[in-house]
Amino acid sequence: MKNLNKIALAADLTEMDEMMLHFIKGYDSLFDFEELHLIHQIEIEELSSEFEAMLAQKNQSLEELIREELQSKIDSVFGENKSTIHIYIQPQPDFSALVNWINKSKFDLFFLGKKKGLEGSGIFSSKMVRLLRCNLILVPETAKPTITKTIVPIDFSSYTGKVLEMSGHISKTTGTELLPIHILKIGIHYFPFVGNEKSIRKSLEKEALGKYEKLKKKANIEASLSMYLAEGNSIGNAIYKHTRELKGDLIVISKKGKSDDSDLLLGSVAENLIANDKNVTVLIIQ
Known part of the structure; x- marks a missing residue:
């Protein structure tokens, strides 16, 4: 049986991300994962002039801003300087390209949040379940990171x-x-x-x-x-x-x-x- 070492999480920049990170941290105490990859796809095709002005003022690209936001969530849950946690940002709203990249990465387990009350429709997770070729785990927003x-x-x-x-x-x-x-x-x-x-x-x-x-x-x-x-x-x-x-x-x-x-x-x-x-x-x- 292949161990569950290389895992990934689909991050959507909502409060679900932090909940999922806490869940994964709890599961890590059970499975001792070796690598965690946070994956986010930028879904904006064209930035508004106001948003571009804000990025220029901050002297950051959109990708850098998202990376900073995800890193702050990682640090708040796992602490700083975790070399085993990585961030991948798909720069274009090309869902097929994202799925191909994930399938080629050969993750042992891919975490997806399952929303009911939190922001979001859950359509992204539903599509991922159908198209990904790795083991998948769908976690409701109220789930506790324990297995009895x-x-x-x-x-x-x-x-x-x-x-x-x-x-x-x-x-x-x-x-x-x-x-x-x-x-x-x-x-x-x-x-x-x-x-x-x-x-x-x-x-x-x-x-x-x-x-x-x-x-x-x-x-x-x-x-x-x-x-x-x-x-x-x-x-x-x-x-x-x-x-x-x-x-x-x-x-x-x-x-x-x-x-x-x-x-x-x-x-x-x-x-x-x-x-x-x-x-x-x-x-x-x-």
């Missing part, structure tokens, strides 16, 4: 092994509890036998446990699998519901799941769990 329980939804897709492996690594690194869960959804093809729902559920549970035992041995983890019925909810909503009931701090999922078409950039469960109304930190494994 890691929730691992198991769907037995081709991605499940990677998700279990990463989750096991996180559990061992942080000493936190690993809670694999599987959501049972009785499909429409069982409709003629709906009167025998208990029997169907028992059969599905037995099948899931058999599959999980094989995955468990391969991933070298000891955690038992808990199963829950979707009860009319979507899989994503059911996962979120039981995460809240179990008091989970982190959900680890893959970008796509068992039922997602191969040409989708993002699977339906991942799409559901990163929505702004879901107040939980989500790690998306590539």
